[in-house]
Each structure stands twice: as C-alpha cells, then as structure tokens.
Amino acid sequence: MIGFIIRRVLAMIPVLFLVALITFFLMKQAKGGPFDQEKEVAPSTIALLNRKFGLDKPAWLNTAEFNNRMSADGPFAAVRGLFDSQFGNYMLNAVQGDLGPTYASKGTETVQDKIKQTFPISLRLGLISLTFALVVGFPLGILGALRQNTIFDYFSLIISTIGFSVPTFVTGLVLLLVMSKVFGVAPIKDPSVWEGFSMSYFPPAIILGLGTMAYITRLTRSSVLEVKRQDYIRTAKAKGLGDRVVILRHILRNSLIPVITILGPAVAGLVTGSFIIESVFRVPGIGSEFIGAIGSRDYSMIMGSTLFFSLLVALGNIMVDLSYGLIDPRIRNS
Amino acid sequence: MAEAPLLEVKNLQVQFKTADGVVNAVNNVSFSVNRGETLGIVGESGSGKSVTSLSIMRLIPSPPGKIAGGQILFDGDNLVDFSESEMRKIRGNRISMIFQDPMTSLNPVLRIGRQMTESLQLHMGMTPKQARNRAIDLLSMVGIPAPDKRLDDFPHQFSGGMRQRVMIAMGLACNPELLIADEPTTALDVTIQAQILELLNRLKNETGTAIIFITHDLGVVAGMTDRVIVMYAGRVVEQASTNELFRNPRMPYTIGLLDSIPRLDGIQTRLTPIPGLPPDLLEKTNRCPFAPRCDFVQEQCWIETPSLRQVAPDHTAACLFDIDRDQRQVMAEKKIAEEEAALDAALEDVLAHEQAS
Numbered sequence: 001m002i003g004f005i006i007r008r009v010l011a012m013i014p015v016l017f018l019v020a021l022i023t024f025f026l027m028k029q030a031k032g033g034p035f036d037q038e039k040e041v042a043p044s045t046i047a048l049l050n051r052k053f054g055l056d057k058p059a060w061l062n063t064a065e066f067n068n069r070m071s072a073d074g075p076f077a078a079v080r081g082l083f084d085s086q087f088g089n090y091m092l093n094a095v096q097g098d099l100g101p102t103y104a105s106k107g108t109e110t111v112q113d114k115i116k117q118t119f120p121i122s123l124r125l126g127l128i129s130l131t132f133a134l135v136v137g138f139p140l141g142i143l144g145a146l147r148q149n150t151i152f153d154y155f156s157l158i159i160s161t162i163g164f165s166v167p168t169f170v171t172g173l174v175l176l177l178v179m180s181k182v183f184g185v186a187p188i189k190d191p192s193v194w195e196g197f198s199m200s201y202f203p204p205a206i207i208l209g210l211g212t213m214a215y216i217t218r219l220t221r222s223s224v225l226e227v228k229r230q231d232y233i234r235t236a237k238a239k240g241l242g243d244r245v246v247i248l249r250h251i252l253r254n255s256l257i258p259v260i261t262i263l264g265p266a267v268a269g270l271v272t273g274s275f276i277i278e279s280v281f282r283v284p285g286i287g288s289e290f291i292g293a294i295g296s297r298d299y300s301m302i303m304g305s306t307l308f309f310s311l312l313v314a315l316g317n318i319m320v321d322l323s324y325g326l327i328d329p330r331i332r333n334s
Numbered sequence: 335m336a337e338a339p340l341l342e343v344k345n346l347q348v349q350f351k352t353a354d355g356v357v358n359a360v361n362n363v364s365f366s367v368n369r370g371e372t373l374g375i376v377g378e379s380g381s382g383k384s385v386t387s388l389s390i391m392r393l394i395p396s397p398p399g400k401i402a403g404g405q406i407l408f409d410g411d412n413l414v415d416f417s418e419s420e421m422r423k424i425r426g427n428r429i430s431m432i433f434q435d436p437m438t439s440l441n442p443v444l445r446i447g448r449q450m451t452e453s454l455q456l457h458m459g460m461t462p463k464q465a466r467n468r469a470i471d472l473l474s475m476v477g478i479p480a481p482d483k484r485l486d487d488f489p490h491q492f493s494g495g496m497r498q499r500v501m502i503a504m505g506l507a508c509n510p511e512l513l514i515a516d517e518p519t520t521a522l523d524v525t526i527q528a529q530i531l532e533l534l535n536r537l538k539n540e541t542g543t544a545i546i547f548i549t550h551d552l553g554v555v556a557g558m559t560d561r562v563i564v565m566y567a568g569r570v571v572e573q574a575s576t577n578e579l580f581r582n583p584r585m586p587y588t589i590g591l592l593d594s595i596p597r598l599d600g601i602q603t604r605l606t607p608i609p610g611l612p613p614d615l616l617e618k619t620n621r622c623p624f625a626p627r628c629d630f631v632q633e634q635c636w637i638e639t640p641s642l643r644q645v646a647p648d649h650t651a652a653c654l655f656d657i658d659r660d661q662r663q664v665m666a667e668k669k670i671a672e673e674e675a676a677l678d679a680a681l682e683d684v685l686a687h688e689q690a691s
C-alpha cells in the first residue's frame with residue numbers, strides 16, 4: 001500500500017515536468033507579451049520590466065552564460081549557467097514552491113498567494129458539484145436499473161441525456177437568465193459572498209456537476225443491470241435473501257466498481273468545467289483567474305495554475321485508484 | 335402405500351418470450367423425488383435441466399420466462415402458487431441449490447464467511463457468533479483446511495474446486511430437505527470432479543438430504559443416483575432406476591448417450607456420439623423431437639409425438655416402438671457394414687477409372 005502510493009507519487013514528477021515543458025513551449029509560440037498595452041510604453045520601461053521578470057534571459061538554454069562560466073568557474077558552475085534561462089529558473093524556483101510573481105500585479109503578488117486565495121473558492125465549488133453529481137447520479141442510475149423500462153427509468157434517462165449532451169455554458173446561461181428574469185435574482189457582485197460556504201455556490205455547482213451527474217447516472221444504470229444478471233446474484237437469491245439485502249449487500253458494491261474508475265476523469269472534467277462556469281457566474285475562483293491570466297499573457301500565472309491543475313488531477317487519480325482497492329478485494333490483494 | 339414423495343413435479347411447462355417467439359424450454363415435465371433419494375437429471379446442453387431446477391426454486395428470470403402450467407408440489411404445497419415471501423422462506427432453507435460455475439457463483443467483494451453466515455442468520459435465527467461457528471463446522475465438513483482462517487478470505491483466494499466446496503457447504507448450511515446440484519462438476523478439472531463427486535456422495539449419506547443431481551454426463555450419475563430421468567428438448571424421455579436404465583435403456587436417445595460413454599470393460603469398440611443437433615424449441619410440432627437424429631426412425635415418428643409409457647416395471651420411456659440396446663448394436667453394425675460397402679464401391683470406381691484412362 002505505502003509502496004504503491006510512493007510509486008504513484010514519484011510517477012507524477014515526469015508528468016508534471018512534461019506539462020510544464022509543453023505549457024511553456026505553447027506560451028512562447030503565442031504572439032504578444034505581458035506588457036503589450038494599447039498605448040505606447042517607453043522601450044526603456046519595457047526593458048526594465050523584462051529584466052525584473054527575467055524575460056531578458058534566453059527562453060530555454062543560456063549557452064552564452066555556459067561558455068562564460070566554463071572558462072571562468074569550471075564545469076559545475078557552467079551547468080548552472082546553462083540553465084540560467086527563463087524555463088530553467090522557473091523550474092528551479094517552482095521545485096522550491098515559488099511560482100514567481102504574477103505579471104498582472106507587476107510583481108507585488110506571487111502566484112502561490114493568488115492560488116491560496118482563489119483555490120478554496122474553486123474547491124468549495126468543486127466539492128459541492130461532485131457531491132451533487134454522486135448523490136443524485138448514483139441513486140438515479142440505481143433506480144433506473146432496478147425499475148427498468150418504467151417511468152423512473154425514462155425520467156433518469158431524460159435527465160442524464162440532457163446533462164450529458166447540453167454544454168455547461170448553455171445550461172449555465174439559461175439558469176442565469178431564469179434566475180434573473182423569472183426570480184429576479186441579481187448577479188452577485190459582492191466578492192465576500194464567496195468566502196465561506198453559502199447558498200450562492202449551488203447554482204454554479206449544480207450546472208458544473210450536471211455533466212458528471214449524467215455520466216454517473218448512465219454508468220451506474222448499466223453497471224447495476226450488468227451486476228443484476230451475474231451468477232452470484234442468483235446465488236444470493238437462492239439463499240432466500242430479500243430484495244433489499246440482495247440490492248444493498250450484493251448488487252450495490254459490485255456496481256460501484258466501474259463508477260469509481262470514471263471519478264478520476266470526472267474530477268478532471270470538473271476542473272476544466274470550472275473555467276467556464278466560474279466566468280459565467282463570476283465566481284472569483286482559480287478558474288476565472290486562469291482565464292484572466294490567458295487574456296493578459298500573465299505567463300507565470302498561466303504556468304503556475306496549469307501545474308497546479310495537473311497536480312490536482314494526478315492526485316485525484318491516485319485517490320481513485322486507492323478507493324478502487326477499498327471496494328474490490330481482488331485489486332487490493334494483487 | 336409408500337410415503338408421499340418430498341417433491342412432485344407435475345406437467346411443468348416453462349416458456350420464454352423472446353424476440354423470435356415463444357421458446358418452450360420445458361414441456362410437460364413430470365417427476366418426483368422421495369425423501370433422502372438422489373435423482374439424476376441427464377440430458378445434453380439446452381435440454382431444459384437448469385430451467386426445470388430453477389423453476390422449482392421459482393428463480394426463472396421473469397421476464398422473459400414464466401411457468402406456464404403444471405404443479406410443483408413440495409411436501410404437499412404447490413410452490414407455483416406461493417408468494418415471493420413464502421418462497422423466500424423455502425429457498426436456501428428447505429431447498430437449496432448449487433450452481434455450475436463456482437468461479438462466478440460467489441460474490442467477489444464479500445468474504446466467504448459473510449456469504450456463508452447470511453442464510454444461517456436469516457433462516458435459523460443465529461447470532462453472528464453462532465453462525466460463524468456453524469460456518470467453520472460446515473467448511474471443515476466439506477474438507478477445507480484451516481476453516482476458521484479461510485472464512486475471512488475472499489472468493490478469488492480459493493481454487494475452483496475449493497469454491498465448489500464452499501458452495502456445497504453453503505447449500506447444506508440450513509440442513510435442507512432437498513439439495514439441487516446443477517452440473518456441480520462440469521466446470522472443474524477431471525481429478526477435481528472426482529473429488530467433488532466423492533464429497534457429495536459422502537455428504538448425501540451423512541445428512542440424508544434428498545438430492546437432484548443434474549449433469550449432461552451419464553457416466554457421472556452411475557455411482558451417485560438412485561433414479562435417473564433423461565431429458566431431451568425440454569421433455570422427459572426416459573425414467574427408471576439407475577441400474578435399470580444402464581442395463582436396459584429403451585429410448586434411442588438414452589441408448590445413444592450410453593454408447594457414447596467410454597467403457598472400461600472394452601466391450602465397445604467405437605465411441606459413438608449422437609450426430610445432429612437438438613430441435614428448435616420455438617416450433618410446436620407433433621413429431622418425435624428425436625426423429626431427425628434417431629437411428630430407428632420410422633414414418634410414424636414424423637406424425638406422432640410419443641408420450642411416456644411404461645416399458646418395464648417402474649420404467650417409462652417416450653418412444654413409439656419397443657427398442658432396446660441389442661437392436662442398436664445390430665443397427666450400428668449394419669450401418670458400419672453399409673458404410674464400408676459404400677466406401678469399397680467408391681474405391682473400385684476410382685480404380686476402374688484409372689485403369690480405363
């Protein structure tokens with residue numbers, strides 16, 4: 001068990017490195033820079049800013065510095081010099097937990113501060129959303145399967161088809177419209193609303209969780225139907241067990257197994273879904289921060305949050321694999 | 335007058351509604367099992383053995399299946415009329431069942447102990463502690479070493495043979511009056527098969543439980559059962575005591591089955607599986623269902639369905655004619671002679687051609 005966790009955590013390192021590499025490369029390909037403004041800025045100011053953020057260094061490898069130090073200080077210092085580049089310095093700092101200053105704040109605020117400040121909001125949103133998806137999706141799927149081809153089944157099928165096929169920005173906007181036009185709820189402007197748990201989380205969380213809920217419903221339904229016709233369910237019935245015991249003790253746990261597998265991708269889906277939902281509902285979470293950062297070419301913020309999201313998804317997957325073993329003894333013992 | 339039978343199945347009809355039409359899986363099946371008796375049900379795959387036994391438990395998947403007619407009298411009560419909750423008091427308690435595939439018949443996520451104790455707590459009102467002790471006794475009774483430890487294992491930690499032992503232990507948990515074993519050894523290796531048969535034989539004598547032993551292999555019933563019924567295409571086609579059936583089979587299908595058993599005494603020189611396939615159960619016909627495969631088929635067989643009739647004391651068979659094994663031997667020899675003659679003729683033909691050219 002411990003060995004499994006250690007192995008999985010170590011395996012995250014190359015993944016995260018690759019994500020950083022690709023993100024950095026893509027950022028460099030995009031036209032424009034963080035200090036492009038509508039009006040002219042003095043070239044000297046830009047040069048100063050570039051110096052401050054290390055953008056005067058080469059992007060990947062600093063061969064000039066390598067050659068300098070090779071002749072002056074020897075090979076060890078030369079290698080350090082080679083990595084005295086934008087990417088090299090970023091990674092060295094990131095490993096120590098410093099994701100650098102945000103460009104938007106002109107260096108007064110660090111990326112990790114920004115994440116610390118916005119992530120709890122997104123986490124609350126995500127947790128409510130996931131809970132909604134599980135608490136509604138799982139029973140709906142079970143009900144659909146146990147009452148196959150009845151009104152329950154069709155209801156669960158309709159709900160899940162809508163949730164599955166209509167994109168969140170559509171359902172989100174519709175909900176916003178309905179809320180403001182029909183119920184007269186004004187859009188939230190006061191950021192303090194989001195500081196603790198509040199009812200305001202529910203509309204965006206439900207919209208965000210709709211797709212996952214639908215997926216869980218469908219998967220649970222087909223999984224329960226599959227388990228229902230297994231030989232061991234016939235064995236359970238042959239013992240004279242009642243429907244309730246057969247369902248609760250013999251069917252449910254087995255039908256959870258495939259549902260757990262999709263929780264990893266589901267968490268990833270919630271993360272990416274939150275970008276749009278947070279923007280639509282003006283939730284000041286890390287998702288809207290990320291969208292803002294892309295618009296303003298805030299390189300360090302983009303890098304930082306991308307890495308953070310990747311870490312989140314990777315950790316989510318490890319947790320899913322662990323819970324897999326909790327439910328299925330065949331996996332636990334192998 | 336003898337004691338009333340423990341189980342009496344009368345004119346059982348079971349149908350499945352499928353996309354292609356109604357499948358008549360069990361047709362007019364009647365048989366009985368006495369207390370403490372072991373009845374064998376033999377027939378090839380698809381002949382309705384499992385459907386018959388699941389009907390007794392009232393576990394036919396429904397839809398698509400349904401008991402369309404007949405009675406299942408168990409200790410005088412007609413189980414066909416029982417409510418679901420009345421049936422639950424019978425299942426696993428007075429009648430229990432062992433299934434074919436031990437690899438898939440145990441719940442993979444529950445410990446063996448949990449799966450064994452649930453019926454004990456349900457039917458015998460035992461506390462968890464009492465049920466666990468009983469489960470330990472049961473496991474050692476079926477020959478599982480270190481039973482107190484194995485109770486905490488999961489099914490995947492047992493081999494196929496061991497799992498079938500667990501299934502047997504579970505089946506016997508509440509001292510059932512009737513145990514239905516549906517091809518309990520079919521999925522197992524030959525050596526394991528022999529061990530499981532031996533175990534069942536021993537437990538049968540120790541517990542005195544009546545057993546319905548289902549198999550597609552006549553060879554297996556020989557040392558196991560008191561009486562045998564042979565099923566073909568959802569019908570009972572022959573019924574006799576095991577000795578009588580082996581000594582004097584009267585239905586061509588049974589004769590074919592017996593001749594396809596490799597014999598140890600070496601009298602038989604050729605292994606003769608019955609050629610052809612069982613009939614489509616969708617069509618309702620009024621011919622003998624075995625006619626297309628029968629060595630003795632005559633014109634009458636195509637227009638009349640034979641019903642079971644007495645052919646010897648306590649021996650019934652569903653054939654229009656009085657056929658026995660000697661005739662089969664004669665027929666088989668005649669057939670071989672014909673085939674050889676045809677082959678010779680063909681060879682001569684070829685030789686003649688070659689000489690001519």
Ligand SMILES: Nc1ncnc2c1ncn2[C@@H]1O[C@H](COP(=O)(O)OP(=O)(O)O)[C@@H](O)[C@H]1O
Pocket residue numbers: 350352357359377378379380381382383384385386395398399615
């Ligand atoms: N669930 C089902 N749906 C449709 N037909 C079935 C079903 N179960 C059994 N049957 C039919 O019943 C026939 C007898 O099956 P079964 O009793 O399992 O045979 P056996 O146990 O002798 O091999 C099969 O040929 C099949 O056509």
Ligand code: SF4
Pocket residue numbers: 585586587622623624625626628629630631632635640652653654655
């Ligand atoms: S009735 Fe005719 S076809 Fe049927 S078993 Fe007897 S001889 Fe064969």
Ligand SMILES: [Mg+2]
Pocket residue numbers: 380383384385516517
């Ligand atoms: Mg069968």
